[in-house]
Amino acid sequence: MTSYRSIKRLKALIPTLRERKRYVSIKIISDEKIEKEEIKNALYENIKNLYGKFALAYLSFRIKFDKDLIILKCNHISLPFIISSLGFLKEINRKKVIIKVLAISGTIKKLKLKSI
Numbered sequence: 001m002t003s004y005r006s007i008k009r010l011k012a013l014i015p016t017l018r019e020r021k022r023y024v025s026i027k028i029i030s031d032e033k034i035e036k037e038e039i040k041n042a043l044y045e046n047i048k049n050l051y052g053k054f055a056l057a058y059l060s061f062r063i064k065f066d067k068d069l070i071i072l073k074c075n076h077i078s079l080p081f082i083i084s085s086l087g088f089l090k091e092i093n094r095k096k097v098i099i100k101v102l103a104i105s106g107t108i109k110k111l112k113l114k115s116i
Helices: 036-051 053-059 079-087 108-115
Strands: 021-030 062-066 069-075 095-105
Touching: 021 079, 021 108, 036 053, 036 062, 036 079, 053 079, 069 079, 069 108, 079 095, 095 108
Parallel strands: none
Antiparallel strands: 021 069, 021 095, 062 069
16 A cells, blocks of 8 residues: 555646646627537537547647636637637527637636626
Protein backbone atom coordinates (compact mmCIF):
# COMPACT_ATOMS: atom_id res chain seq x y z
CA MET A 1 0.00 0.00 0.00
CA THR A 2 1.37 3.38 -0.97
CA SER A 3 0.88 6.35 1.23
CA TYR A 4 -0.09 9.81 0.08
CA ARG A 5 3.38 11.16 0.81
CA SER A 6 5.19 8.53 -1.24
CA ILE A 7 3.42 9.59 -4.47
CA LYS A 8 5.57 11.98 -6.49
CA ARG A 9 3.86 15.06 -7.88
CA LEU A 10 4.55 16.38 -11.34
CA LYS A 11 6.43 19.63 -11.57
CA ALA A 12 4.51 22.68 -12.72
CA LEU A 13 5.22 23.92 -16.21
CA ILE A 14 7.21 27.07 -16.60
CA PRO A 15 5.08 29.99 -17.84
CA THR A 16 6.55 29.96 -21.35
CA LEU A 17 5.37 26.38 -21.92
CA ARG A 18 1.96 26.73 -20.33
CA GLU A 19 -1.11 27.19 -22.52
CA ARG A 20 -2.55 30.68 -22.36
CA LYS A 21 -6.26 30.53 -21.69
CA ARG A 22 -8.97 32.74 -23.15
CA TYR A 23 -12.52 33.06 -21.96
CA VAL A 24 -15.34 34.04 -24.31
CA SER A 25 -18.75 35.07 -22.98
CA ILE A 26 -21.66 34.54 -25.31
CA LYS A 27 -25.37 35.08 -25.07
CA ILE A 28 -27.90 33.06 -27.01
CA ILE A 29 -31.00 34.95 -28.06
CA SER A 30 -34.03 32.84 -28.96
CA ASP A 31 -37.80 33.04 -28.81
CA GLU A 32 -38.03 29.56 -27.30
CA LYS A 33 -36.43 28.08 -24.19
CA ILE A 34 -33.28 26.09 -24.93
CA GLU A 35 -31.84 23.64 -22.41
CA LYS A 36 -28.18 23.75 -21.39
CA GLU A 37 -27.52 20.26 -22.72
CA GLU A 38 -28.96 21.21 -26.12
CA ILE A 39 -26.64 24.22 -26.30
CA LYS A 40 -23.61 22.16 -25.31
CA ASN A 41 -24.35 19.45 -27.88
CA ALA A 42 -25.02 21.99 -30.63
CA LEU A 43 -21.71 23.80 -30.01
CA TYR A 44 -19.71 20.56 -30.07
CA GLU A 45 -21.54 19.29 -33.18
CA ASN A 46 -21.06 22.59 -34.98
CA ILE A 47 -17.30 22.56 -34.45
CA LYS A 48 -17.10 18.88 -35.35
CA ASN A 49 -18.97 19.51 -38.62
CA LEU A 50 -16.82 22.51 -39.54
CA TYR A 51 -13.36 21.30 -38.55
CA GLY A 52 -13.65 17.55 -37.87
CA LYS A 53 -13.12 15.34 -34.84
CA PHE A 54 -9.37 15.85 -34.73
CA ALA A 55 -9.74 19.62 -34.60
CA LEU A 56 -12.43 19.30 -31.93
CA ALA A 57 -9.94 17.51 -29.70
CA TYR A 58 -7.11 19.90 -30.62
CA LEU A 59 -9.17 23.04 -29.85
CA SER A 60 -9.68 21.81 -26.28
CA PHE A 61 -12.49 24.09 -25.22
CA ARG A 62 -14.88 23.82 -22.30
CA ILE A 63 -18.35 25.24 -21.73
CA LYS A 64 -19.48 26.76 -18.44
CA PHE A 65 -22.96 28.12 -17.75
CA ASP A 66 -23.13 31.16 -15.48
CA LYS A 67 -26.64 32.58 -14.87
CA ASP A 68 -27.69 33.95 -18.27
CA LEU A 69 -24.18 33.88 -19.78
CA ILE A 70 -22.33 31.04 -21.42
CA ILE A 71 -18.57 31.05 -20.91
CA LEU A 72 -16.33 29.20 -23.34
CA LYS A 73 -12.81 28.41 -22.15
CA CYS A 74 -10.15 27.71 -24.78
CA ASN A 75 -6.47 28.28 -25.45
CA HIS A 76 -5.34 31.39 -27.30
CA ILE A 77 -4.51 29.49 -30.49
CA SER A 78 -7.99 28.03 -30.90
CA LEU A 79 -9.82 31.31 -30.18
CA PRO A 80 -10.34 32.33 -33.85
CA PHE A 81 -11.68 28.87 -34.70
CA ILE A 82 -14.16 28.94 -31.82
CA ILE A 83 -15.43 32.42 -32.69
CA SER A 84 -15.75 31.65 -36.39
CA SER A 85 -17.71 28.48 -35.65
CA LEU A 86 -20.20 30.49 -33.57
CA GLY A 87 -21.11 32.45 -36.70
CA PHE A 88 -22.28 29.29 -38.44
CA LEU A 89 -24.62 28.24 -35.65
CA LYS A 90 -28.07 29.50 -36.69
CA GLU A 91 -30.37 26.98 -35.04
CA ILE A 92 -30.38 24.57 -32.13
CA ASN A 93 -32.81 21.65 -32.38
CA ARG A 94 -34.79 23.47 -35.08
CA LYS A 95 -35.11 26.58 -32.93
CA LYS A 96 -33.79 29.77 -34.52
CA VAL A 97 -31.03 31.38 -32.45
CA ILE A 98 -28.76 34.41 -32.58
CA ILE A 99 -25.40 34.08 -30.86
CA LYS A 100 -23.84 37.27 -29.59
CA VAL A 101 -20.22 37.38 -28.40
CA LEU A 102 -20.16 39.77 -25.45
CA ALA A 103 -16.51 39.79 -24.42
CA ILE A 104 -13.17 37.99 -24.64
CA SER A 105 -10.68 38.02 -21.79
CA GLY A 106 -7.80 36.16 -20.17
CA THR A 107 -9.51 35.87 -16.77
CA ILE A 108 -13.06 35.08 -15.74
CA LYS A 109 -13.15 38.05 -13.36
CA LYS A 110 -12.40 40.57 -16.13
CA LEU A 111 -14.73 38.73 -18.49
CA LYS A 112 -17.66 39.17 -16.13
CA LEU A 113 -16.85 42.87 -15.73
CA LYS A 114 -16.76 43.35 -19.51
CA SER A 115 -19.95 41.34 -20.08
CA ILE A 116 -22.13 43.38 -17.76
